[in-house]
Amino acid sequence: MRARLARRAAASFVAWTAAALVALAAPSEASAWGLAAHRWVAARAAELVRERCPALGAAPRSALGDAAVEPDTVLKRREGRREGVRHFLNLDHYGPPPFRGLPRDRRAAEARFGRKTVEREGTLPWWGASVARRLRDELRRGDVGAARRTAGHLAHYAADATMPLHATENFDGQKTGQRGVHRRVEAELVDEDLDEYTRRAWQVAPRRPIAPGGAEGALFAALEQAYERVGPVLAADRNAARGTKVGSRLYYRRLHAGIVEVMAEQLGRAAVLTAALWEGACTVGR
Numbered sequence: 001m002r003a004r005l006a007r008r009a010a011a012s013f014v015a016w017t018a019a020a021l022v023a024l025a026a027p028s029e030a031s032a033w034g035l036a037a038h039r040w041v042a043a044r045a046a047e048l049v050r051e052r053c054p055a056l057g058a059a060p061r062s063a064l065g066d067a068a069v070e071p072d073t074v075l076k077r078r079e080g081r082r083e084g085v086r087h088f089l090n091l092d093h094y095g096p097p098p099f100r101g102l103p104r105d106r107r108a109a110e111a112r113f114g115r116k117t118v119e120r121e122g123t124l125p126w127w128g129a130s131v132a133r134r135l136r137d138e139l140r141r142g143d144v145g146a147a148r149r150t151a152g153h154l155a156h157y158a159a160d161a162t163m164p165l166h167a168t169e170n171f172d173g174q175k176t177g178q179r180g181v182h183r184r185v186e187a188e189l190v191d192e193d194l195d196e197y198t199r200r201a202w203q204v205a206p207r208r209p210i211a212p213g214g215a216e217g218a219l220f221a222a223l224e225q226a227y228e229r230v231g232p233v234l235a236a237d238r239n240a241a242r243g244t245k246v247g248s249r250l251y252y253r254r255l256h257a258g259i260v261e262v263m264a265e266q267l268g269r270a271a272v273l274t275a276a277l278w279e280g281a282c283t284v285g286r
């Protein structure tokens with residue numbers, strides 16, 4: 001009896017510790033979308049590929065969702081900065097839109113700006129494309145377990161590429177006196193309002209499969225599109241703070257009204273981009 005109690009206590013301690021670690025890890029990282037949004041993107045993408053890529057479409061949603069948050073909850077802790085830079089690309093570091101100064105080829109970019117700079121300013125499209133190639137290889141080998149995990153990771157990077165604040169040097173509003181905006185937008189997105197975002201996100205039309213060879217270009221294009229939304233998101237934050245304290249209930253109500261349409265569309269784009277990348281990795285060479 002006593003042993004059983006002790007076992008149970010130990011088990012609940014383990015569960016609690018795990019929960020506490022997750023709780024501690026999550027808010028300490030500036031992660032693009034909230035974790036719930038990342039899970040939704042993977043689940044929605046699985047719906048979209050259900051028929052054409054059953055290896056991923058039939059995967060348990062919880063497994064895909066767990067893998068989709070891993071880059072934030074596990075990989076960043078394990079690999080530190082090396083992983084961190086894979087989640088963004090500060091396009092405007094390289095000049096104004098349409099960012100022609102930045103070669104899309106990584107080696108050319110490093111030749112022009114130096115490896116250090118290219119690493120520091122973010123490597124999302126290059127890294128995301130390498131994950132897409134890995135997914136293709138795992139699917140070809142029939143290693144469904146590994147493929148589902150990799151697919152979740154790819155969903156994460158694809159979603160980060162659609163997040164406006166992951167395409168700019170001003171990612172936390174630090175250059176415009178809006179420090180903390182990243183966290184505020186994220187908080188706004190992971191709370192109970194996620195339902196409202198996802199209902200609207202559903203309306204973004206699916207797109208054609210993207211083979212791994214096209215993943216780099218597609219992720220660059222996603223970041224460029226997301227960059228167009230940086231201005232509106234920062235403006236919504238400024239307008240929300242007018243005459244009230246940043247972080248007040250009124251502030252959040254206004255922020256929600258100001259960004260819901262834009263961010264719901266971005267979330268929908270994240271899901272269809274993920275589905276297209278999955279399908280491309282799934283069907284290429286068949």
Ligand SMILES: [Zn+2]
Nearest residue numbers: 031032087160
């Ligand atoms: Zn991320």
